[in-house]
Every structure is written in C-alpha cells, then in structure tokens.
Amino acid sequence: MLRPGHLGVFRDEVWRAWGLLLEDLAEPVPSYQIDPDRAAGGCYHAPVTTVVPFLLQFALAAAPAPVVIPDRPEALRFEELRFEVPDAAALRHVLSNGVPVYVVEDHALPLVDVAVAVRSGDWVDPLEKAGRASFTAALVRRGGTASRTPDDFDEQADFLGAELASVASSTRSGATLNVSSSSFGEGLELLCEMIRTPRFDPARVATARDNLRESLGRRTDDPLAVLTREWSRLLYGPGHYLVRELTPRHLDGLTPEALAAFHRATWRPESMVVAVSGDVTTTDALARLETCFAGWPAGAGAPPPWPPPASTFPPRTGFYRVERDIPQAKITLGHLGAQLKGWDDPDDAVLEVMSEVLAGRLLRRLRGELGIAYRTDASFGTGLSAPGVFEIFLETENANAARALREAVAEVRRLREEPVGEPELAFARKSLIDRFPLLFDTAAEVAGRFAEDDYLGRPHTYWTSYRGRIGRVTPQQVQRVAQRALQPDRLLAVLVGKWADVMSGAQAAGIQLDALVRAPVVQLPERDPLTLEPH
Template sequence: MRNRTIIIALMGLLLLSGLCIGDLHAMPPAQKITTPNGAALILSEEHSLPFVTLKLLVEAGSSKDPPGEGGLSCLTARALLLGTQKMTATQIDEEVDSLGIVLDASPGRDFIVLNLRVLKKDLDKGIRLLFEVLLEPTFPEDEIRREIAKTMAEIQAEEDDPGSVGEKAFRKALFNDSPYGHPVEGTRESLTGITRDSVQRFYSTHYFPGNAIIAVTGDIGIDEVRTKLLPYIDTWQARSAQQVPYKASYEKGPKTITVDRQITQANIIMGHEGISRDNPDYYALSVMNYILGSGMFSSRLMKEIRDKRGLAYSVGSLFEAGKHPGSFQVILQTKNTSAREAISLAVKEIERIRSEPVSGKELDEAKKYLIGSFPLKLDDQAKLAGFLMQVEYYGLGLDYPKKYPVLIGSVTAEDVLRVAKKYLHPENIITVIVGNIKAVDKGSR
C-alpha cells in the first residue's frame, strides 16, 4: 500500500503538470488532420525505432454512464475486444499474440482509449485489427456475461485493498450521485442490471467519429497516414452527439467517514471539490500544489508530517483536473494511533499555505521542476501519443509546448497565495479513514 500511495501522489503531480513541456525541442513536430466525418487526427513522426503507436480516444467515459448503470462505459470498452463480425474473442487474442502487438482498451472517467503498438512491418495488420474491433463489434452475450463476472471478482478483490476502499468511499461522499461519483468499473449492484442491450445502446450513442481523437506517433509519415489510416476512419459513420448537460453536486464537510479494517496502519484520504482542466488558474495551482504536497520529498506535507514528526509512511496531495471539476485530495498513511494527529497537521499545512506567501526558494524550485521535468514524461511513443491526445481533447493547441513554460514561469508568490485562498477550503474537508478505528480513536485521546 505504501507504493500505491506514492504512485497516487506522483499521479497528482502528473494530473496537474503532466501536460507540460519545458522545451519546444523536447517534442517532435506535430500536425493535425480533421477528417470529413469529424474525427481529429494528430501525427508526430519519429523514425528512430521501427514501431508505431496509436491511441484512439472516444469521449465515452464513466461520466457518461446512465443512472443505475455504473460500469457500462468500462464494460463497453472492454467488450470491443470480445468479438467482431469476423473474429471471436479467442481469435482476436491469437492474432494479437501472433503479431506481437499491443491492443487493449483503457477505460476512464471522461473518455476511453484504444491502444495499439505495432512493428512497422505489421502496421497494415495492426490498423486493420484495431478498426475491426472498433467498427464491427458484436458484443456476444456469453462473453459479456463472462466479462461482468470477471469485473465483479476484481471489485470483490479490491475490498482487501484499504487504499481502494478509501478512494471509493471518498469519491462517493464528495460527488454523491454526480457522474464522477461511482467507480469507473461500476459496483456489483450496478453491474447486475447491465445487459448486452445496454452495451449495444451505449456503443451506438457514444462511439462515432465526431467524438474521437486519434494520436499517432513513431515510424510513420503523413503520406502513410493518408493511405493506410484515413480510409478506415472514413468508413466510420458520422452522427450528431446527444447533448446531455453535466449535472454535478458536491458535498461539503467537515465530515469524517471511518471504515473499520483490522490492519496495522490507517489509510487516509481527505479533501473537497477541485477544478476542471480549463480553469485559468490551473498553472498557479500546479505550482501551489507542488509546494504543498505533490513535490514529494520537497513538499511541505512531507517535510512536516514525515520528516519532522515521523508520523507518515507517505503523504502527498493532488488535484484531479478533468473535463469537469474533480477533487482536491491529501493522501497519507500512518499508524492507527497517529491518524488524528497526522490529519490535524495536514489541515494546518493547508491553512498555512492559504495564509502566508511561499518563500522565493520554494517558488523557484517548484517552477524549475515543473518546467524542467517534461522530457521524462515524453520519453517514449506511448507517452507522446497520450500527450498529443490530451492536448487536443482539452483544446490546448499544438503550440502548447511554447506556452507552458511561459505560463508556469510567470506564476508569482502572490498568485500562489491567491489560488490557495480561492481553491483550498479546510472548513469543507471530507476525511475518510480506513483502519483499525478502535486504535485510531485510542490515539486521539
């Protein structure tokens, strides 16, 4: 669990700084094509290795799940690989293995992604297989039922993971019945009511080219894109999107939720409503959050709670910044008997960054890291394709490499204080504690 929390803290840094570029030359030039049926295609050529990576985003994430059918988006994405008009699930698996390619689906809250990685010599076969599963799925009833059973087993296994238990409890408490409130994979209760017809209906509603972004990187040029890839995209039938307004309600604290588990350490998530990716204060918040908690060993939370007090195994903070406002979170692990003290210290650090300017040293270190760490985030084709995909999805523009270092570099200590006061609300914090609650309560006396 310690490693999981560290990963989550790092994820927070990526969520607020993962779309960053410190140097224009860190990324090969990219170009965009908009197809007649509405799909957006972004290409970045890089010919040093004989591989091609393709990521195909469809805005059909779990936030689109109908009420009572949590997990439908995730199931639909996975079901694309369970059979087509020409191939069974077994035949698809055999084809993937024989070609030595990567072909899978990654569900998410705002969108799903189909991932393809293929050797240049097998590019035609890889593209054909990708678009066969995308455009010709049959959603076999027996395979759907097996996938649901498999997902239910995974959900049951997560009950033994205190971090997962805490994250689900926090999300349910904060987002309530809002689209971001349920797990991407759904729950055992919601999955029970999902049928093949549900999957077919969700696919028909959300899978169309105007809802898609295709990012391609690696050993492929624009002429090959036009001859090998665009013909498949052109066969994808266009349709108009159904405009469904995003309805959200966010609960406010103070509130503490305890989940009793006979474990030796408490897993704690505390936070409140966050921001969306298009928030103009995104960059100042990136700097502020780095100083507060996402900067790992240089962060205030780490220095105060772990280094100075020795109370936490790991601690960090993050902002989820998606299409719609996500959450602000502080995540930490400590001994059960230290839980209340660690929570109190975290709140004090939140209050401190809201009440006094950060030092010049903290500000400089944060900005240097956020600007300078970009090459590590784009050091392979998959990362670059993911970056291009999100740049297009969030409307950042292909000139984002030029803009990012300027936007981060212009953040001042006054900006950090301003956004901390505006977006951090210690009085509204919802706290979830997963641990031996008897020991937690004993430690607070």
C-alpha cells in the first residue's frame, strides 16, 4: 500500500510491480490460461505495452505531492502533539497481601517485562557496613535459590531466554524480568524464587567478593569517577549514604549469612511495588503474582525508616582541583538545591523551567557561540525530605577551563539579575511540554512511572497537572526563584585536569580563578584507590 510522504515505500512498490510483471512474462503459459477464442497465440497476460503504462500511471498517480523544506529549522511547522496521560487508577491493582501492582498490556511484541522495587538501598547501611545493600542485591540474582543451585538457575534462565537482574541504588533495590510471553509463567516463577528465597551460595559470594576486591584498585583511574567522588564528599560529607563507598575492610563482613539476614530484614513484601507490562493479560498477570506472593510473611520488626535521612554536613564552598594529565578538564560546580513543601509546591514547575533555561543558555553560549566546551549540562534538583542538588557540568580543553567557568558563573548571575525574555521562556516551556510524552513512551515506562509514584508517595495527579503548571510559568516567577535558589557567591567547584594548562589559559584570558567562586583554589590530595584515604 502506498503511503503519502513515504517516498521509499512508493519506490519499492514501483519496482515490485515491474519485477512481478517480468516474472510473469518469463514463465511458460499454462494451457488453462490459453483463450480458445484467441487462437492466434493470445493468452491470459495483457500485452506489455498495455500493462506497463497502466502500472506507471497508477504508481505516479499515488505519488505524494512534493514536500517544501524550509531553509531554516526554525521555520519547520508540525501538527500539535496530542497526548493524554494514561489512567493510573485503571492500571493499579492490589494483591491480597497489600502489594500494589500496575499492569499495562501491550501486545505489539511477544515480550513481558516485570519490575519489582523494594525500599532497601545504600541508605540503610551504616558507615561500618557500606556496600552491604548493593552486594546483597547483586547476589540475589547470582547466588542461586533455595531450590536451585546457581548453575541450575542460570541454565533454566538461559533455556527460557529470560533476562533476570537484581540491583540496588542509594534509595531503592529491586529485580527485573524480561521474557517471551510464551515463557512468562516459568520466567515469573524464577523471578519469585530469586527474590523470595535467594541462596547466597558461598562459592558465588566468595567469587563476587574477590572480583570486587580486584576492582577497587582501579577506582581512581577514571577522571569522571574522581570528579563525582570529590564533589559529593565536599557537598554531603564523607559519611553520607550518597557518598559512602566500600573498602577492603568492609569485604570481610559480606558473608552469606550477613547477606541472608539483610535480605530478610529489608526485602519485605509490604515494602514492594510491582510493574508488569507487555504481551500479557491483566487477569493472568495478577493470578500468577498472587501465587508468587502467597504465604510470604511480612518482615519481622520495623522496616527501614523512610524517607532516607537528610545530610547534616555543612557543604563546603570554594574551588577545588585534582591533578590529572588529561586533555579535557572535567568540572562540576553548584550547591545544594531546593527542598519543596510538597508535591504540589508551586515553585516546583518554576524551578524546572529555570533549570531548562539555564541549560539552554550554557549550551548556546559555550558550545554554539564560543565553541569552548565539548559537553555542558545543568540541572536544579529538588527534594521533599532533603534538598536536591544544583549542578553544572562542563567538559572542555584545559586551556579553556577558566573561560568556560567564567561564562557559566555569569549565566547563573544573569538569571538572578535579568528577567528571562518571553520568547526564550516560551521555548523552554515548550521543550519541557513536548518531551513530556516520552515519559510514557512505552508500556514499561507507563507501568514503571506509576509504580514509582507508589514507591515515592507521589500522587498520580502530579502528571495530569504537569503540563498546565509548566505552561503557566512567567518571567517574573523565574527571576523570583532564581534570586532565592541560585547562590553564585556560595558555589562549590571541583576541577579534574592538567592544572598547568588550566592556569596558562586563565592567564591568557586575564581570569583570576580564585575570584570566580570568591575563594582560594585548593588542591585535593590523591587517594589510595583501595581505602580512599589521602596519600
């Protein structure tokens, strides 16, 4: 079928018509296609001189009208995007033991995704047991189950073509399954075994511990990892759960018994939420999940406190550097973000638009106009129980680092001092609104987004009102929150790069680096990759 605007399809149809015609002419004519009334050799086929013009006339008649492409991308015009947020209530179900489940059917492909999130993560670990939550989650998948050895479990997963994983982050743990719909039942049984009765096989635990020990020695090799570590330590303090890292002294405590005890204490059904999506019926998915969770008792004792605690560390301000002989300097600057009063805080949307404006300005100025940065990004994070993080990231030649920093700080000040023009603000609002449907682009994203609402306590109405809140943001509101939330005189900046080249570039540009953040430049010590203690 010819589709307007699809020139490739149109071309393929023409050539296909020609190919079929030539095949017909090359084949012997069966006797039943001979027309006895046309004994002079006439046959069922129409003459080429008749068929070809007919086919060409048909094909060309169906050709789309030429598309006029404007000279400038700004002149492109598109139809208004129509998108409605799915009805979360219609997708939410609750198992008999109280576990919320979101099921989004999508029968386009014979695949099913299942994600289980549990309120466990790095924030639960005390400083002396750093790494326990992440190591436990990793071994949930790798360590076998009560009824299967690790090798048996791996073999069965491979036989089903099922992808099973488990992982922990700073504020959550969980497990996932991706499997063909024909093997959904058996795949879900594996997932349920995995999260309910992990074996923590001693041999697998020992191997994972040895591999982890070996990898610790490379932690200071990656400049970006060094930047992230030092920035976080200066912002939150070395003991905060967002900063704590495992060291060799923690490895000895990661025994099968310790992992099993942590799993029992934190991987509790009452702390879980499930998202199911793909080629499955809601009725079948819920029935199988009921079987999965049947008889799983609630955890003994109180669950880990939620939400995670806020940092009490006073963030450091100033300019800090780490020496690395690399061609591009990597820089992070910023400070703590904002703490909202609730999910309906009116400043939430204003801060998001402000962040979009700043990111756009940095991109245009540093990459488009000056051409001195390879990468730029800016985000202003918010939180409910603790402030988020305001962060600008820059990657530039060492010699251009001072100029890039100067321009970034200037843009932060400009947001405070000048109202954003309406055309620029309209572009930022439209960018956020136009990207919004991508948050619900697949069935897995729909189920996961609404499951995350349950996990965080975020109302589903947050999404239904999102575009309206973004669309109402004004220049005056952006300047008001910028003056309150952005603190260019209290910035924390960390640079990883070749300092001699950075200084040469600063001197050539007439820039005093310590004046940019109004604090002297401090060189941070090198750290031992195993212990992370300063040399």
